[in-house]
Structure formats: C-alpha cells, structure tokens
Amino acid sequence: VAYWATWCVPCTSAEELAHLREIRKHLEAAGLGFISMPIDELDKVLEDDRADTWLYPFWHKEEGHLAMLPREFVRTQGLNLPLFVIVNDQGELLYFHNRKLDNQSAAELVTAALASR
Numbered sequence: 001v002a003y004w005a006t007w008c009v010p011c012t013s014a015e016e017l018a019h020l021r022e023i024r025k026h027l028e029a030a031g032l033g034f035i036s037m038p039i040d041e042l043d044k045v046l047e048d049d050r051a052d053t054w055l056y057p058f059w060h061k062e063e064g065h066l067a068m069l070p071r072e073f074v075r076t077q078g079l080n081l082p083l084f085v086i087v088n089d090q091g092e093l094l095y096f097h098n099r100k101l102d103n104q105s106a107a108e109l110v111t112a113a114l115a116s117r
Contacts, residue, residue: 001035002055003065003083006048010100011082019101020055026110032117039065039081069093086112 002020004011024034036058038045045051045060061067065079070093077098086095086109095112097105 001037001068001085001087003037003039003079003081003085005039005081006044006050007040008081012050012053013100014053016082016101017053017055019103019106023101023106023109024055027113030114030117032113035059037065037068084109086116088116 002023006012010016020036027034036055038054038058038060041062042060045054045058066074069079069085073093073096077096080098082098082100084097084101085093087093094116095109097109099105101109
C-alpha cells in the first residue's frame with residue numbers, strides 16, 4: 001500500500017511516481033496487489049492540476065489510512081509521508097518504508113512483497 005497526499009512534495013514528484021509504476025509492474029507480474037491510497041479528501045485529489053499523473057485506480061476512504069494502519073504503528077512511527085507498507089493475506093504489517101523512494105528502496109519494497117507470499 002502506498003499512502004500519499006497531494007500536498008506531499010516527494011509523494012507527487014515525477015521520480016516518485018515513476019518508482020511506483022515500476023513497483024506496481026513487478027508486483028502485478030508476480031500476481032501481487034498494489035494499492036495507491038491518497039489521504040486527502042477525494043475531491044481535492046481528483047481536482048488537483050496533476051490528477052492525470054496519479055496512479056489509477058487508487059483506493060480512497062475518508063480517514064482510511066487511520067483505519068487500516070495498526071494503532072501501535074501509528075503511535076510509534078507516526079504518519080509521515082510518503083509511507084509504503086507491505087501486508088500479508090492476514091493483514092499483518094510485514095515491512096514499511098517511510099520516506100521518498102530511490103532505486104534501492106523501491107527494489108527493497110518489491111523484495112519484501114515477494115517474500116510475503
């Protein structure tokens with residue numbers, strides 16, 4: 001799951017979006033899911049001037065990130081963006097990355113996701 005916001009500069013940069021598209025391609029090729037989840041209000045996301053660059057489809061639910069993330073994680077790690085989490089079929093958080101992506105961290109996310117099977 002990739003959590004992001006329109007106001008988060010690293011989240012919406014061309015470099016970050018390119019990394020996310022590459023991650024999604026690898027995960028989908030392996031039969032794994034990729035979820036992009038903005039934390040902004042839906043109208044703000046869709047009306048943003050950069051909306052045509054977002055990764056679609058994305059999942060949206062008001063305060064959905066708070067409902068999905070374990071309370072202990074939020075308490076100890078916070079909600080800094082961008083945030084990427086790998087969860088297994090039981091919803092257990094297996095891995096997270098809490099800063100902008102680079103080639104190494106993108107590869108680590110793919111490796112962690114593939115190991116979750």
